[in-house]
Amino acid sequence: MLHYVATPSPYEIILCLEMRLILLLLILAVTIHALDFKHLLKKTGNFIEKLSAKTSTKFMKLFERTGITSLGGRLAEMRSKIWNKLMLRFPNKKNKEVEEIMKKVEAKGNNTSKGSEHSIYKINAEKNVGQSLFQSDILLTKQQADEIMESTEKEGGRDRRQALVDESYPDTMWQEGVSYRFLKSAAEHTRRVFRLAVRQWQEATCIDFFEDENRKANDSILVVEEDGCWSYLGRVGSIQPLSLGDGCDEVGTALHEIGHALGLYHTMSRYDRDDFIKFAFENVDVDLMDEYVKTTKEISDNYGHPYDYGSVMHYGQTSCSKNDEPTMVAYDIKYQETMGSHVLSFIDKSIINDHYKCKDKCSKKTSAKCKNGGFPHPRNCSECICPSGYGGALCHERPKGCGAILEAKKERQYMVDRLGLGEEARDEFTFCNYWIEAPEGFAVEIEIISISDGFGEEGCTLGGVEIKSNADQTVTGYRFCSLRDNNTVLVSNSSRVPVITFSRYREQQIVLQYRIAF
Structure with missing residues (x-):
């Protein structure tokens, strides 16, 4: 048997050397800009230490069972991996595509306030709790943190995802309705805005909410007023805290945190988000790099719904910014101000109705034939839940009230x-x-x-x-x-x-x- 050994041409030798040089430069860039894990761990801190003694004692068994005691280390590791991946892709911290979009944004001028005083991420940053939570406002169980860590290492799975469907599904759902109660010291205004948010979610879904005044429910949300606005992701079993602290007592914030408790991730965590927004990570606070984690089909599902910039689960354009400049830019810059909404959107309602199988309550044959993308209301199948700007029983009319x-x-x-x-x-x-x-x-x-x-x-x-x-x-x-x-x-x-x-x-x-x- 004859063996032939191909002799490389001078061109191939030069090309090979160039590729090796590029690889070495990339490795060098990552090494120079790599985040120190110990530094990140120190900045992340221990979430439990930031709670009042009363709250940490009350929930210590839950925190230990769900792995909150080790969350800081997992977040630090996650942020380090994300940063190093980004530096491998963009060693000079610049993305030409983002730069072009940013030019269009800047060309409009800037008469908006820098960020929003009503934003969850800004409130949590000021209260020094955002770094101790996933994406600034989510308490993850150990299992959820492990699954997200695994997802950061995957590049495949082009499914569009948003609602929690992990290994614990459907146990993470509130299948018997959602019980909630308030810490006795909760302010009356906090109670009011939470109840208003509950009413909006209940009126748009088949999910029943119950105020557990007698404190008899085994599984329940306990609304507390700790530092910041935050919640667990989905139902975790027993009494789980949801915080609406100072500055968080707004209906839009309560809608967002209840969305997490029902099982919704942030909209910008969808796997297809890069088709709609780009991150200007030269403006990003590196201690909050988990803001940009994308979920996968193994842990979440958005049931085929389109990307919605106006979702109440979408952060605003300056979220987790180190300089109050945009960290997220929409490909369609006309959507730039839409991100960070405090209004429950039609897509928010539709995803939760899919996630909790509310739409199965209405027969396709006998239910309302909704127009303009609406769907039959699970509490009254002869009427429809309609996209914004549409009303009437079949979404074919202008909504009642002012206007023309x-x-x-x-x-x-x-x-x-x-x-x-x-x-x-x-x-x-x-x-x-x-x-x-x-x-x-x-x-x-x-x-x-x-x-x-x-x-x-x-x-x-x-x-x-x-x-x-x-x-x-x-x-x-x-x-x-x-x-x-x-x-x-x-x-x-x-x-x-x-x-x-x-x-x-x-x-x-x-x-x-x-x-x-x-």
Whole structure:
């Protein structure tokens, strides 16, 4: 048998040397920028030590059973691995794709506040608890932490995921409804906003919530007022804490933390998130790198729903920033202010209804035939749960209440909306719904003429306008709330554009100009 040995050409030798040099430079870059594990562990700290003595004693058995005592070490290891992976991909900390998007964001100017005083991650950072929690506000069990650690080492699995479906599923679900109670010392306003959030989740799902005033339920959420806003992920068994501390007593925050307790991960943890947002990690606080962990099909599921920038489970654009500059940039920059919402979105409702099999309660043959992406209400199958901007029994009408149907013409016309009252922020939003319609086959052009000053927070957590010129009407539309949005022009994907104004603060004025698009 003859053996032939190929002699490499000079070109192949040079190419091989170049590849080795590149590899060595990458390894060197990672080594230089690698995070020290001991440093991370020290910064992460022990979550239990940050609780009051009363709370840590009350829940010590639960903390030991669920592995919270070792969570700090797992988070430090996770953050170190994520950082080192990123440095291997981008050794100079720059991503050209992100830079191009950032230029577009910066071109609009910046009249919004830096971040939002109402954001969970900012509150938890100020209270020095965010670093001790997964993605700033989640208490993970040891099993969940192990599964997420494994997922950070995987590159496959292109499934789109968000709701918790791990090895413990369906034990992580509240199959007999959700019992909750309050620590006796809980403030009345904390109780009020939690109950309002409970009502929203209950009215949009088949999940029953019970206030366990007699403290008889074996499994229950106990609302406490520790430092920060945080919750376990899903049901863990026995009495589990959910904190709405100082600054967290808002309905939007309570909706978010209840979402975690029901089993929802953050929206930006979806595996397909890189198709919708990019991270400017040169702005990221390296001690919070777990913010950017993506889940896999083994531990979560979003039931095929599209990515929703306006989900109440989505953090805002400056989340976990070290300099108050954006850490997340939307590919479609018109969605930049939509991230960080305090409004329960249609997709949030739909995912939980899928996760808890609420939709199975309605027969396809006899249930309401919902329009515009709605689905039969599990508590009344003859009516529908509708996307924002749609109402009526079948989601084929403008929602009841303030607003109007406006006819777009060739000439420019104006829509002027005034909404809100007083100088103090209210607990819940007031909404007005408009439909701007063009003749069949024509699109609508809308220009933002002016928005009142003082509402410019990421996520538009005090008020603003949502313009649903986007193609998929099930997801949240583009939200705007700052002076920098003036002169923004949108063209619809159909002959109808739902426009929703919303406010929970003093009077705001929204002025839009609209016409048939040509």
